[in-house]
Amino acid sequence: MRQEGNEMSMLLFLILSLEVFAVGLSGLIASRHFLIMVFSIELMLVSSTLVATTFYYYGVSSNIGIFLFAVWAVMASEVIAVVAVYRYLQRADTGMDVKKLSDMKW
Secondary structure: OOOOOOHHHHHHHHHHHHHHHHHHHHHHHHOOEHHHHHHHHHHHHHHHHHHHHHHHHOOOOOOOHHHHHHHHHHHHHHHHHHHHHHHHHHHOOOOOEOOHHHHOOO
């Protein structure tokens, strides 16, 4: 462990990541707006990277690099997909309500 007396600060980082994950999950469940749902998923991914970085910093695990790279790659590809879907929805002249997406024919 990097610093023996800092278990409390590690716990605070884990609590912070749990709170960020909870905000993302509640936004995903409560909202029907497409962009808010995507931002909620991004918050959940950010909280997982915060947990991984905390574990790496405090020496719990040293093989976090591959996991972080995979999460960042998912985040980048999600942004590209969101831009494409957003442009499609704007051209199709529908709102951002995901309930209306089931009525559309692809």
